[in-house]
Amino acid sequence: xxxxxxxxxxxxxxxxxxxxxxxxxRPWSIMEVCGGQTHSLVKNGIIEMLPKKITMIHxxxxxxxxxxxxxxxxxxxxxxxxxxxxxxxxxxLRVPGSKKSLLxxxxxxxxxxxxxxxxxxxxxxEQHPDKDVVFFAVGFETxxxxxxxxxxxxxxxxxxxxxxxxxxxLVPPAIKAVIDxxxxxxxxxxxxxxxxxxxxxxxxxxxxxHYKVPIVVTGFExxxxxxxxxxxxxxxxxxxxxxxxQYARIVREEGNIEAQKVINExxxxxxxxxxxxxxxxxxxxxxxxKYAAHDAMKxxxxxxxxxxxxxxxxxxxxxxxxxxxxxxxxxxxxxxxxNPLGAPMVSSEGACAAYYHFSGMVEA
Amino acid sequence: xxxxxxxxxxxxxxxxxxxxxxxxLTNKLLDSGVFDLLGNEILNERHDGAFLELQGKTAFSTDSxxxxxxxxxxxxxxxxxxxxxxxxxxxxxxxxxYLSLSFIIEEGLPVAQFWDILVAIKFACxxxxxxVVTGDTKVVEKGKGDKIFINTAGIGTVHPKxxxxxxxxxxxxxxxxxxxxxxxxxxxxSVREGLEFxxxxxxxxxxxxxxxLSLIAHFGRDIHLLTDxxxxxxxxxxxxxxxxxxxxxxxxxxxLPLHDQVASACELLGLDPLYVANEGVFLAFVDDQSAQxxxxxxxxxxxxGQARIIGSVVEDHPxxxxxxxxxxxxxxxxxxxxxQLPRIC
Numbered sequence: 073x074x075x076x077x078x079x080x081x082x083x084x085x086x087x088x089x090x091x092x093x094x095x096x097x098r099p100w101s102i103m104e105v106c107g108g109q110t111h112s113l114v115k116n117g118i119i120e121m122l123p124k125k126i127t128m129i130h131x132x133x134x135x136x137x138x139x140x141x142x143x144x145x146x147x148x149x150x151x152x153x154x155x156x157x158x159x160x161x162x163x164x165l166r167v168p169g170s171k172k173s174l175l176x177x178x179x180x181x182x183x184x185x186x187x188x189x190x191x192x193x194x195x196x197x198e199q200h201p202d203k204d205v206v207f208f209a210v211g212f213e214t215x216x217x218x219x220x221x222x223x224x225x226x227x228x229x230x231x232x233x234x235x236x237x238x239x240x241x242l243v244p245p246a247i248k249a250v251i252d253x254x255x256x257x258x259x260x261x262x263x264x265x266x267x268x269x270x271x272x273x274x275x276x277x278x279x280x281x282h283y284k285v286p287i288v289v290t291g292f293e294x295x296x297x298x299x300x301x302x303x304x305x306x307x308x309x310x311x312x313x314x315x316x317x318q319y320a321r322i323v324r325e326e327g328n329i330e331a332q333k334v335i336n337e338x339x340x341x342x343x344x345x346x347x348x349x350x351x352x353x354x355x356x357x358x359x360x361x362k363y364a365a366h367d368a369m370k371x372x373x374x375x376x377x378x379x380x381x382x383x384x385x386x387x388x389x390x391x392x393x394x395x396x397x398x399x400x401x402x403x404x405x406x407x408x409x410x411n412p413l414g415a416p417m418v419s420s421e422g423a424c425a426a427y428y429h430f431s432g433m434v435e436a
Numbered sequence: 437x438x439x440x441x442x443x444x445x446x447x448x449x450x451x452x453x454x455x456x457x458x459x460x461l462t463n464k465l466l467d468s469g470v471f472d473l474l475g476n477e478i479l480n481e482r483h484d485g486a487f488l489e490l491q492g493k494t495a496f497s498t499d500s501x502x503x504x505x506x507x508x509x510x511x512x513x514x515x516x517x518x519x520x521x522x523x524x525x526x527x528x529x530x531x532x533x534y535l536s537l538s539f540i541i542e543e544g545l546p547v548a549q550f551w552d553i554l555v556a557i558k559f560a561c562x563x564x565x566x567x568v569v570t571g572d573t574k575v576v577e578k579g580k581g582d583k584i585f586i587n588t589a590g591i592g593t594v595h596p597k598x599x600x601x602x603x604x605x606x607x608x609x610x611x612x613x614x615x616x617x618x619x620x621x622x623x624x625x626s627v628r629e630g631l632e633f634x635x636x637x638x639x640x641x642x643x644x645x646x647x648x649l650s651l652i653a654h655f656g657r658d659i660h661l662l663t664d665x666x667x668x669x670x671x672x673x674x675x676x677x678x679x680x681x682x683x684x685x686x687x688x689x690x691x692l693p694l695h696d697q698v699a700s701a702c703e704l705l706g707l708d709p710l711y712v713a714n715e716g717v718f719l720a721f722v723d724d725q726s727a728q729x730x731x732x733x734x735x736x737x738x739x740x741g742q743a744r745i746i747g748s749v750v751e752d753h754p755x756x757x758x759x760x761x762x763x764x765x766x767x768x769x770x771x772x773x774x775x776q777l778p779r780i781c
Contacts, residue, residue: 085764114767116767294765
């Protein structure tokens with residue numbers, strides 16, 4: 073099939089693997105930043121196919137996983153107490169808040185709807201002028217343009233009963249936080265291709281040159297990931313450190329300028345809490361004052377504060393690549409996809425959940 | 437082909453609570469609808485239950501149908517309710533004979549829609565060669581249901597050559613999938629509120645009993661196990677079988693038949709077709725010696741034109757299902773913690 077099977081060709085995959093085998097001379101740790109890449113690695117069995125000298129470290133790139141607990145609590149509060157129609161991307165629903173998940177709140181009667189596009193939420197708001205509609209705007213830079221566009225759309229059409237509950241996280245500051253952590257030892261990065269599709273590669277050049285670390289903007293199909301690994305590896309073996317673009321069929325150096333304009337119109341950069349990691353400076357988006365009427369944070373005075381994480385969860389160390397899921401004493405025992413203790417077990421793109429599903433552990 | 441029967445003139449447009457109360461309205465609905473369309477000697481007795489003559493080993497199965505929306509590309513809840521139970525009996529190696537049919541209707545359902553569902557039931561029964569012999573209709577208040585729920589139960593006589601059981605699976609058995617997977621689930625998904633997308637994917641819901649019984653007549657005990665991977669999809673069913681048989685299962689991703697449109701829709705929505713629901717599809721665990729002959733026979737059947745051998749039973753990794761990925765890697769197939777939810781990116 074056009075643009076799918078081409079990037080899953082077993083013969084080409086073998087060629088890349090041979091080339092990787094021939095290139096690697098010593099152990100290296102490479103972090104794939106995005107959960108979509110983690111998913112591709114495990115789903116296609118790539119980790120087992122790579123030479124033992126290459127260790128893949130699964131980064132913090134699952135926006136569902138890193139959404140702070142108290143924001144999930146807020147979303148649930150809006151749906152149950154304020155009786156809003158709460159719209160969300162599907163995989164947010166199973167993530168547990170401090171007391172329950174959106175899926176459980178839905179089962180108890182809250183009006184919670186799964187959508188693919190925030191623009192549909194604006195349409196729902198227009199269809200239900202007597203109800204407030206809130207879209208749980210979660211994601212990296214990738215989903216930001218559509219979320220911002222929904223605010224602009226509602227603003228222009230005068231849809232006063234529409235707001236977003238924004239929980240946006242930004243990739244470059246997270247990479248910086250990972251490198252800055254003294255315990256983490258990552259030699260190179262696969263940057264998230266779809267984030268760069270929107271934002272371009274500009275933010276990665278200073279990171280790469282300052283920290284002397286190869287960064288390869290990489291796609292999500294198995295051949296993309298294999299080629300990305302090979303490109304990082306060649307740089308490491310040649311002691312170079314620069315930004316390269318494996319995903320050139322999609323990503324332009326400058327990104328999508330129109331999408332960036334929409335983001336900048338609606339959002340401003342702020343410090344952001346990452347579940348399992350903590351506060352990272354300048355790593356999130358807040359809705360600008362101009363659009364406060366469509367900002368659920370301002371529209372609804374909700375007195376829900378930070379909720380404590382389970383102290384047994386080592387998700388911060390997992391997401392910075394310091395530990396592997398198997399090295400956690402709770403993994404697969406008290407912590408499972410049906411009862412996640414922390415961020416990386418909550419979505420199928422989280423490192424722990426991906427390991428759990430694709431390693432054959434069975435829910436008791 | 438659009439199957440139609442003219443709807444009778446009725447003095448009501450929507451179904452109300454009175455239609456489930458057992459009084460005059462109930463009788464009007466039954467007389468002008470159910471009995472006219474589905475009537476047969478046994479049903480027309482209108483007794484509290486049906487008297488049946490059965491010989492030999494008998495299979496019995498039941499299922500409830502709550503699909504939303506009730507009309508979807510390629511069918512409606514009526515034929516789904518007949519085919520579902522008919523196929524469950526077929527998976528037992530049985531010839532389906534009699535069905536019970538119960539409706540739980542939410543008041544306000546347009547009679548025209550109920551009629552369309554009844555017509556679909558009639559034609560599905562005729563195609564499968566089964567008779568509705570007993571039934572029930574209840575109506576619940578608005579908001580207490582979702583348009584219409586249907587329960588069917590079915591009885592069939594097991595083919596004398598059939599011996600279908602998880603216990604019969606052994607090392608070397610080949611696993612055949614009868615048709616492209618994930619088609620029904622994605623047809624429903626394409627019209628589900630909030631997720632609509634333009635596609636031409638239509639449900640493959642159909643009765644599989646004639647296909648199955650012809651295979652059993654030819655190959656008898658070489659067919660070790662039959663199952664239809666409805667909810668949870670192929671992955672969940674294979675995992676259940678591996679666990680209950682205590683054997684390993686290996687499948688090869690590139691051998692899984694999948695329509696292009698279905699594959700694209702799954703990619704777009706972030707869903708894994710292995711976990712998407714199927715209707716007109718079955719899995720057969722077949723003795724290694726006869727696998728090719730079974731496949732050839734199945735491929736000549738209208739329900740099996742795209743049948744494939746997707747894997748085999750092994751002694752290694754007991755209770756585990758391992759899939760060779762498209763690029764040749766290995767991946768463990770496990771059960772999902774709940775319903776498969778669309779992924780964010």
